[in-house]
Amino acid sequence: MSIKKQFIKTKPVCKVTFSVDAKDASAVSVVGDFNNWDPTVGALSKLKNGTFKGAYDLNKDASYEFKYVIDGAFVNEPEADSFKWNDFAGAENSVLSV
Template identity: 65%
Template sequence: MAITKNYLKTRPVCKVTFTVAEPDAEKVSVVGDFNNWKPTKKYELKKLKNGNFKGTIDLEKDQSYQFRYLIDGSYKNEEQADSFAWNDFAGAENGVLEL
């Protein structure tokens, strides 16, 4: 799994690209406080021929976001997140993006 950040010079936005290696998965989405934890089509990653899932979303920079991957209905953290934060509701840690 990997995260790539590309900050735009003309707007206060960071294009965040998520790459998830889950070749046996059918569906992978990114959910977090930026989308109210809802796996909508906009945050669904596309499956590539090599079995990885990849997608880019625009997020406001100078912000911190909690997130997780939703892989075929199960939550999974990004190992390369900037940090982790405990979530009492989920009883688990969420990954944190620092933009």
């Protein structure tokens, strides 16, 4: 799993690419504050090498809580900028700061 941030000089956004190595998975999504935690909106595309990938333009100077959904299981990003406890889920969420 990894996150790549590309700041765009001409716009107040950061292009964030989420990448998940899940060769045996049939579906992977990224869900979070930026897409109303909707797995259908956050569906990542599966590449031939088994990696799931997707890019999103997120507003700069903000933090977003998120998780991956891998075949229905919620998973944190180990390389997240930080983690935040979520009482609703009873677990920590990954935090992305851009």
